[in-house]
Amino acid sequence: MPTKKQIFNLNFLTMKKTFLFLACVAFLFTANAQEGGFKQAAGNKALEVNFAPLGGNPVGISGIQFKSYSSETSAMRMNIFIGYSNESKVLQDAVDTSTADPKVIGDLELKEKNSSLEIGLRPGIEKHFAGTDRLSPYIGAELDFAKKFSTKKEESQIPEDVDVPTKNELYTKTTKGKDGFMRVGVNAVAGFDYFFAKKLYIGAEFGFGVSKKFASKIKVKDEAAEEVAKRMEVTYVEILDAKKDTKGSFNIGPNVNTQIRIGWLF
Template identity: 30%
Template sequence: MKKLFLVGALALFGAMSAQEYKPMAGDVTTEFGLAGGLLNTSVSLPDQGFGVGPMIKARYFKTDDVAYRMGVVVSNTNESNDNEDSSSNGFALGLSFGAEKHFKGTERLSPYVGGDFILGFASTSSEAGNVKTTGPNGFGLGVRGVFGADYYFAKRVYLGVEAGLGLLYSTTGSTRVDSKEVSKGTSTFKIVPDMVTGVRLGYAF
């Protein structure tokens, strides 16, 4: 009886230890992008690819194998040069929302497929003396399917890679100088295969 209890306890402990490597229902993950080599590695916000650029990214695991994902980036720049009596302003907002389905994989490897809806907006303006330039402003939206894998080299800490295919529409407005149009806007629609980021370093908490 004691041997049976001991075997059962060891099996339960082993199962619990294995689960600790990967996130479970209710966990949240966040991550950074890695670039460079072994001796000059840099850490930054993960580049989402598809022309979206770097974003703060998080995932919420609704269940052990289904996660909701979200990315956001907000940029606001204001520069001025008193010597040249000039200034420039820029604002950008990017959002992505989606979901992932994770497969069994191994004790430490978690492969998945997923998808995102992407939305972005940007505006620019500048002044030089009495001349004011506005635009071009930009707007974009799209959807993408992704596939990737996370490898948990330590408990709750992983390295990941991701790639996919996106359908993206973007439009750029006209540029005006003192309310006079000097260039017209453009719009594009494209199918884009891309890496979301080279290597991602993440943590589940």
Template identity: 30%
Template sequence: MKKILLTAALVGGFFWNASAQNGKTTTKTKTTTGTTTGTSTTTTTQENNAGGTEQTSTSSSGGFFQRAQNTNGDIKATGGDIALEANVNILSGGVSLSNSLNQIRGRYFLSNDMALRLGTHLSFNTTTPDPDTKTRAIEFSIAPGIEKHFAGTNRLSPYVAAELLIGLRSAHAEMDGPGNSEIEVKGAFGNGDNNSRGYFLVGLGAVGGCDFYIARHLFVGYELSMELSNRSFSEIETITTLADGTVITNKTDGNSAFSFGPNVRNGIRVGFVF
């Protein structure tokens, strides 16, 4: 009787072990991440001892604002980064804006090698050169553009760019004239030359430049450009009000100035990425 029970136990153990081996599954998972599109794919493979396999794949995308994979040691800007910069001159006795339109510029990197750029400037100035004279000037400019960056080195990022230049200046002056008269000047704030006149500017610029990253996401740079532009200078209207109330108005026609040529943008660009 003992031999029969022992034999039954051995047979049962054999079939239970075979069933467990048949149900054993090996799972392998492989994840692939796209460095350009920001899409990741996960592949899961299941194998069993009977020779059957089952493979499933899932993918996900980080969307438009996902940063591209950084291949430069996280030193330079990559897709999704935003940079802010100013072109400053520290050799003129003080720090001052010194690019062609005195702008602060922002950039948004569409990818590791493409960026949108936008330079802006807005200022309002009133001066009193002498007690009898007051001048006012309002200046505004905007320069949207696009950049193409090249490989360079781990720290150097050379690029070319194209941008649209739009700017305007409004000028005005008030002063005391002879014999208790008052003089108002519309369209200029000085002696009437083009340096003190109001204007409207439109132009195009072809730019070459570079960023050099001195630390993680902190850079300095320089730019050269070829610019095509036209400035339409304001008409000057001088209104003189005499002591007896008589008003005398004189007008000077406006003019325009067309220019094309290289523009060396004085000063060093200093910026950071965030």
């Protein structure tokens, strides 16, 4: 449990970060107070990322958004997200028994590997309103397309020869699609962009939408089971299950980006 001193230090650090961020923004406001022409114009482009000034990782690439303005009040936009993860853990350590007496079979190192790739595209449009010299409120709509691929590989061992076991052989069980999905949806959005300096702005957005998520089919290929079936002279059949451990879903309701968007106009 944290002491009072630790809590005070944590609160002080948070306040320090807050005041520092606000001071920087205030400085930019003051430095540009007498200048005009902050907001977007026809032909401008913009790039955006998410920004959490008080978080451990201030800038987050949870999707990069590109905007193209056909006029001061109209923009096309595209949000692109690509996420990849790869994790590995040891299920069993290797055991060397080459010098053992009497002779016994040694264990192989066995691992489990999980990888996933998610791709998301959200094309949309924005309609901006007059606002102020620096503030540009808008409404809009976007489509939502996403696809996630997942693969799990589990290693196992079986003796090379069951009758006269001399060593173990390594086999892999591969499961594809367990956490995979495809999502389609549509969102109505509303938000604002606030230009704190020329060509730089921060913004926030919320929306309301509907989406349908389709579960991926699960496909399992077990090399160890295939080898055992071969030795027993029976037919091995790969497992294919569209519902196993994975369900689709339908969602309708509000959605909010809890981070600040920071954008660059060019």
